[in-house]
Amino acid sequence: MPIDKFRILESTYVPLPAENVDTDQIIPARFLKATDREGFGENLFRDWRYAADGTPNNDFVLNKSEYSGKILVGGKNFGSGSSREHAAWAIHDYGFKVVVSSFFADIFKNNALNNGVLPVTVSSEFLIKIFQAVEKDGKQKLVIDLQNQSIRLNGHVEIFEINSYKKNCLLNGFDDIDYLLNKKDKIEAFEA
Amino acid sequence: MEPKTLFDKVWDAHVVEEIEGGPSVLYIDKHLIHEVTSPQAFTGLEQRGLKVFRPEKTIATPDHNIPTENQHLTIKDELSRKQVETLTANCKKNNISLYGLLHPYNGIVHVVGPELGHTQPGMTVVCGDSHTSTHGAFGAVAFGIGTSEVEMVLATQCVLQPKPKKMRITIDGDLQKGVTAKDLTLYVISQLGTGGATGYFVEYAGSAVRSLSMEGRMTVCNMSIEMGARGGMIAPDEVTFEYVKGREFAPKGKDWDTALAKWEELKSDEAAVFDREYNFKASDIEPMLTYGTNPGMGTGITGNIPNAENVVATELPSFKKSLEYMGFGLGDKLIGKKVDYVFVGSCTNGRIEDLRMLASVVKGRKKADSVTAWIVPGSKQVEKQAQQEGLIEILEEAGFKLRQPGCSACLAMNDDKIPAGKYSVSTSNRNFEGRQGPGARTLLASPLTAAAAAVTGVITDPRDLF
Ligand code: SF4
Numbered sequence: 001m002p003i004d005k006f007r008i009l010e011s012t013y014v015p016l017p018a019e020n021v022d023t024d025q026i027i028p029a030r031f032l033k034a035t036d037r038e039g040f041g042e043n044l045f046r047d048w049r050y051a052a053d054g055t056p057n058n059d060f061v062l063n064k065s066e067y068s069g070k071i072l073v074g075g076k077n078f079g080s081g082s083s084r085e086h087a088a089w090a091i092h093d094y095g096f097k098v099v100v101s102s103f104f105a106d107i108f109k110n111n112a113l114n115n116g117v118l119p120v121t122v123s124s125e126f127l128i129k130i131f132q133a134v135e136k137d138g139k140q141k142l143v144i145d146l147q148n149q150s151i152r153l154n155g156h157v158e159i160f161e162i163n164s165y166k167k168n169c170l171l172n173g174f175d176d177i178d179y180l181l182n183k184k185d186k187i188e189a190f191e192a
Numbered sequence: 193m194e195p196k197t198l199f200d201k202v203w204d205a206h207v208v209e210e211i212e213g214g215p216s217v218l219y220i221d222k223h224l225i226h227e228v229t230s231p232q233a234f235t236g237l238e239q240r241g242l243k244v245f246r247p248e249k250t251i252a253t254p255d256h257n258i259p260t261e262n263q264h265l266t267i268k269d270e271l272s273r274k275q276v277e278t279l280t281a282n283c284k285k286n287n288i289s290l291y292g293l294l295h296p297y298n299g300i301v302h303v304v305g306p307e308l309g310h311t312q313p314g315m316t317v318v319c320g321d322s323h324t325s326t327h328g329a330f331g332a333v334a335f336g337i338g339t340s341e342v343e344m345v346l347a348t349q350c351v352l353q354p355k356p357k358k359m360r361i362t363i364d365g366d367l368q369k370g371v372t373a374k375d376l377t378l379y380v381i382s383q384l385g386t387g388g389a390t391g392y393f394v395e396y397a398g399s400a401v402r403s404l405s406m407e408g409r410m411t412v413c414n415m416s417i418e419m420g421a422r423g424g425m426i427a428p429d430e431v432t433f434e435y436v437k438g439r440e441f442a443p444k445g446k447d448w449d450t451a452l453a454k455w456e457e458l459k460s461d462e463a464a465v466f467d468r469e470y471n472f473k474a475s476d477i478e479p480m481l482t483y484g485t486n487p488g489m490g491t492g493i494t495g496n497i498p499n500a501e502n503v504v505a506t507e508l509p510s511f512k513k514s515l516e517y518m519g520f521g522l523g524d525k526l527i528g529k530k531v532d533y534v535f536v537g538s539c540t541n542g543r544i545e546d547l548r549m550l551a552s553v554v555k556g557r558k559k560a561d562s563v564t565a566w567i568v569p570g571s572k573q574v575e576k577q578a579q580q581e582g583l584i585e586i587l588e589e590a591g592f593k594l595r596q597p598g599c600s601a602c603l604a605m606n607d608d609k610i611p612a613g614k615y616s617v618s619t620s621n622r623n624f625e626g627r628q629g630p631g632a633r634t635l636l637a638s639p640l641t642a643a644a645a646a647v648t649g650v651i652t653d654p655r656d657l658f
Contacts, residue, residue: 077387083337085320166215186217
């Protein structure tokens with residue numbers, strides 16, 4: 001899938017201070033029956049967002065009017081569990097372009113990057129600041145600058161890691177398959 | 193030559209190209225696909241006007257989303273049926289071998305690969321499923337991938353992967369009677385936590401690991417992902433070769449000899465350096481049980497749920513929330529707690545040896561009336577073998593019924609859902625909130641512990657029943 005280009009994003013954000021948010025919570029298995037990539041956003045965090053009878057759970061962050069934005073901020077070990085890319089699709093489809101956490105599970109990180117969702121790993125101290133700031137003011141913003149690999153909250157700035165290959169892909173909207181397809185000769189030579 | 197780990201040896205032999213400051217282009221020997229994570233990959237391929245590059249290196253089996261009863265009938269759930277039909281159509285169009293419903297080789301993808309000899313030492317194996325780590329039990333580099341990566345493999349037989357760091361977990365000594373591979377793995381996860389191996393590829397070593405059967409080794413490697421590891425692997429040895437030999441897709445005759453000579457080289461060099469090492473004693477491990485909503489929240493079965501002072505302060509809110517979901521209290525004793533459902537199956541514990549363990553406890557006893565038990569073999573082959581060994585008879589006499597193979601209540605995508613609030617002792621691998629159905633409460637355990645719960649109706653130390 002061609003991915004969106006990413007440069008700088010300034011946005012309000014949605015805090016989800018739970019730890020070990022696993023992909024079964026992000027999108028429960030019973031919503032994985034589709035054969036296309038559309039519409040998963042509707043069921044993002046389904047069982048936290050809605051009661052069994054379908055009424056919205058007002059305590060859940062996505063249902064609180066004070067929070068909005070294109071950035072989701074989660075607790076430590078975000079995206080653990082199943083390899084379902086549907087989790088990244090659901091986050092993307094809902095409208096998030098960035099997920100911030102102090103620690104990401106590996107497969108989720110790959111899946112997010114492959115869908116143009118930028119996972120930003122910050123220190124646990126910075127993460128606490130982010131949560132505290134939005135608690136005081138839901139209109140608080142974060143600025144994510146991919147070129148400079150920086151995340152800014154008011155005056156605080158942190159640099160985040162991303163490998164230069166993936167950075168380049170996101171900056172330019174390239175995807176891995178295009179890259180690999182250009183390597184066909186090399187792959188065939190390897191097989192021989 | 194620089195000393196290498198087992199992982200390095202297999203990985204390095206598959207690198208087509210290394211990208212500066214980025215991932216490696218890794219060649220894949222075996223690609224397994226199923227109905228849930230592949231349809232969008234085939235669509236992507238078509239949209240790009242591409243064909244499957246090496247169809248003979250891919251095998252397909254529907255497993256996640258299929259019914260485990262009346263498989264001869266049309267699948268009732270429309271969306272599930274469409275997924276299975278889409279897989280069938282995609283395989284047909286692209287010349288991919290498919291073990292469809294009722295095919296003698298159908299089953300859970302991670303049970304099928306090894307039992308047919310598709311999985312072999314030294315291979316790279318991927319599947320759009322995190323428990324692909326199972327195949328590492330053969331000394332393969334095997335890991336789960338997302339759907340975009342499935343598309344990459346279909347298109348080029350390669351994935352782009354950053355090379356993980358290396359961890360070795362050594363467990364020495366003898367496991368006590370009644371302590372299984374599942375207990376060993378739940379113990380390690382309880383020690384390292386769910387993120388403890390994130391970024392690493394794990395090699396399991398030590399005499400306790402060596403003494404495990406292939407089934408047991410698969411159980412251990414299977415759950416590597418539960419501590420965040422990219423995968424787990426065990427150096428192949430006589431046990432491995434013995435298991436692989438003669439299987440349908442294993443090398444034969446001269447090819448076998450050539451392969452074997454190579455496989456015998458697959459071990460970490462003495463001087464190889466790991467980024468991280470852990471050592472455990474097998475004698476410290478008892479039958480294990482989880483009490484929370486991630487697989488790291490486990491304890492020996494005779495133990496109690498930790499008290500507040502034994503939990504890291506910053507983690508206490510999550511910990512309490514998890515216990516609340518489970519309906520348990522801090523410090524609770526586990527033995528004697530009521531059980532409503534027992535699930536024996538999944539790619540962790542749905543193999544023949546697991547059914548043998550179950551039958552060994554159940555024999556001469558009766559299923560507790562209050563318990564609903566779902567026994568789901570991992571594949572048609574397992575089902576057949578259980579029949580031949582007379583296990584099904586033993587189970588039926590005790591009031592159990594075998595369902596048909598599939599992932600079933602491991603992830604509850606089909607109708608096999610544990611009702612909200614009910615307690616399920618499950619031999620699967622994940623106890624996340626709602627994993628076995630919305631509101632379901634899962635306690636992960638070995639087949640022996642599951643069997644003990646099924647015949648007593650409460651959490652019971654299986655060692656008390658020997
Ligand atoms: S049995 Fe469970 S863990 Fe294994 S492949 Fe099926 S759903 Fe995944």
